[in-house]
Amino acid sequence: MGITERKEREKAEMKRLIMDAARRLFVEQGFEKTSIRNIADEIEYSPGTIYLYYKDKSELLFDLHQESFQKLIEQFQRVLNIRDPFERLTTMGRYYMQYGFENPELYELMFLMSSPIETIECREEIWEDGHVAFEMLRQIVRECIEAGYFKIDDVEGTSMMIWATVHGLVTIHLRKRTTMFREDERIPRLEHAYERFVELIKGKI
Amino acid sequence: MGITERKEREKAEMKRLIMDAARRLFVEQGFEKTSIRNIADEIEYSPGTIYLYYKDKSELLFDLHQESFQKLIEQFQRVLNIRDPFERLTTMGRYYMQYGFENPELYELMFLMSSPIETIECREEIWEDGHVAFEMLRQIVRECIEAGYFKIDDVEGTSMMIWATVHGLVTIHLRKRTTMFREDERIPRLEHAYERFVELIKGKI
DNA sequence: AAATAAAATGAACGGTGTTCAGTAAAACAA
DNA sequence: TTGTTTTACTGAACACCGTTCATTTTATTT
CATH class of the missing domain: 1.10.357.10 (Tetracycline Repressor, domain 2)
Structure with missing residues (x-):
């Protein structure tokens, strides 16, 4: 089942993409000033997408x-x-x-x-x-x-x-x-x- | 100038009223969960009023x-x-x-x-x-x-x-x-x- | 009583986290 | 290849936030 493996890999990659952007923004401008929308902008996805990977x-x-x-x-x-x-x-x-x-x-x-x-x-x-x-x-x-x-x-x-x-x-x-x-x-x-x-x-x- | 004195007294009283309500709410439910609207509700004034006494x-x-x-x-x-x-x-x-x-x-x-x-x-x-x-x-x-x-x-x-x-x-x-x-x-x-x-x-x- | 000044309002602005009906893309079945 | 189903994504909408300001209500002065 190479496909489910790839899917899992892609999911992990997406989580990493989000996390990296989040860390960058947090470290740069602090937690308070970083919103979900900021992170979404940074990775060029819509805000809703982030909620598919993080509760x-x-x-x-x-x-x-x-x-x-x-x-x-x-x-x-x-x-x-x-x-x-x-x-x-x-x-x-x-x-x-x-x-x-x-x-x-x-x-x-x-x-x-x-x-x-x-x-x-x-x-x-x-x-x-x-x-x-x-x-x-x-x-x-x-x-x-x-x-x-x-x-x-x-x-x-x-x-x-x-x-x-x-x-x-x-x-x-x-x-x-x-x-x-x-x-x-x-x-x-x-x-x-x-x-x-x-x-x-x-x-x- | 009794009137200006009274005005000042009233202003101070209002500040105290706001502060007391704010303290009560803050201590009860924390700072994060206390909004200006909450405080306004508590003292039965509109949110805007608070900004007449606190910047x-x-x-x-x-x-x-x-x-x-x-x-x-x-x-x-x-x-x-x-x-x-x-x-x-x-x-x-x-x-x-x-x-x-x-x-x-x-x-x-x-x-x-x-x-x-x-x-x-x-x-x-x-x-x-x-x-x-x-x-x-x-x-x-x-x-x-x-x-x-x-x-x-x-x-x-x-x-x-x-x-x-x-x-x-x-x-x-x-x-x-x-x-x-x-x-x-x-x-x-x-x-x-x-x-x-x-x-x-x-x-x- | 009329005019003026002060105080209070609450709708509106631009932001937040979060949800969800709807759409687009990919995977599967025929 | 075509049709169907599953998955991924979107973005408008919701309920909140702090804050502002034109408008209305109340109090003071003339």
């Missing part, structure tokens, strides 16, 4: 959501060859922040948007990649404890706290709550705060 | 923004009678998180929404209250350093890091990125992570 706008966002987590996980994997677990942990944090600063719209989608979540509450599998990423953090924290870097055996609480800190720093920047600093000093200040955090947990947790 | 939806949000910061600052003031600066600092953090958990929509407006910011970039005074709140944090950190709790003299970096952590914890919850935990365990887990953070900075910074 609604949320589902479209979710494909991007997943893709974005894959990208973050890729970044995290760059860290796996670092021997020392503490060094590995802190570098991971730096990559996390870098990812957020460099891909604001994707970070928004992954950690800041509420709309995709609401529609999807039933589909728990959506968080699989998110959980994978968090498990990577937990694993490293575990190793730090085993290696004696952290004195208290609390993987869960420590991981959560570390995530909250880097996430907080990224979010403060993405939502432009840094007006107390000069524009060109904002990211450096946040990076500095992170280094303060690293010093803090260094051998003292 | 646009952003300006309405900003009045609420300011009010919400006042409320947070009030919470912070409850802490001022605590003698020990470290105890004062950590209690402030607890109040901050509590405020976020109990007033999700207001917290959203203060720290998470992007729409009000964009429209207002010119009006720097909007951040005055935000800066006041942050300055309260800085002041306490300063006192902690003076009292010898923190060894490194870096008010800015330390304050930023502390804010980022509590803000991160609140945000993770508000944006429902805690699906790895059972529903009734989510807030306790975040509070636990905060206590881990407190232990971390206790005499070790």
Whole structure:
């Protein structure tokens, strides 16, 4: 049945076409300002067509959501060859922040948007990649404890706290709550705060 | 000129009427789902009337923004009678998180929404209250350093890091990125992570 | 009481996400 | 090849949104 195969392939290609256009527009001009009609224009199809491939706008966002987590996980994997677990942990944090600063719209989608979540509450599998990423953090924290870097055996609480800190720093920047600093000093200040955090947990947790 | 006075009073009352309705609806059903028409219905006026008192939806949000910061600052003031600066600092953090958990929509407006910011970039005074709140944090950190709790003299970096952590914890919850935990365990887990953070900075910074 | 000024209206504009009857193209059956 | 069925696509229409503005209602002044 070569025909059904081709059909499937074409369907996948169309989804990709839509997703690529959506990503381009989202990254360029943000989620709020990108409409289904914009995406339809971009790929030279009618708005209705998009609904033949995606149930609604949320589902479209979710494909991007997943893709974005894959990208973050890729970044995290760059860290796996670092021997020392503490060094590995802190570098991971730096990559996390870098990812957020460099891909604001994707970070928004992954950690800041509420709309995709609401529609999807039933589909728990959506968080699989998110959980994978968090498990990577937990694993490293575990190793730090085993290696004696952290004195208290609390993987869960420590991981959560570390995530909250880097996430907080990224979010403060993405939502432009840094007006107390000069524009060109904002990211450096946040990076500095992170280094303060690293010093803090260094051998003292 | 009793009449102009009354007019002014009436204008202020009308603004208050609109704001109260807006707050009620926002807190009840969120910002996204509250439209100008909803607010107009609630106060039994036509949609156009609202635009006689508020330039646009952003300006309405900003009045609420300011009010919400006042409320947070009030919470912070409850802490001022605590003698020990470290105890004062950590209690402030607890109040901050509590405020976020109990007033999700207001917290959203203060720290998470992007729409009000964009429209207002010119009006720097909007951040005055935000800066006041942050300055309260800085002041306490300063006192902690003076009292010898923190060894490194870096008010800015330390304050930023502390804010980022509590803000991160609140945000993770508000944006429902805690699906790895059972529903009734989510807030306790975040509070636990905060206590881990407190232990971390206790005499070790 | 008439003229003027202020306040409130609600239809209209251009936008949004989404649906669906209708059309065009492709696949299948004869 | 022709006719029929299945599939793909269209674009007008629906109900909403924030916002504007000519018009009407209400209040104040002359």
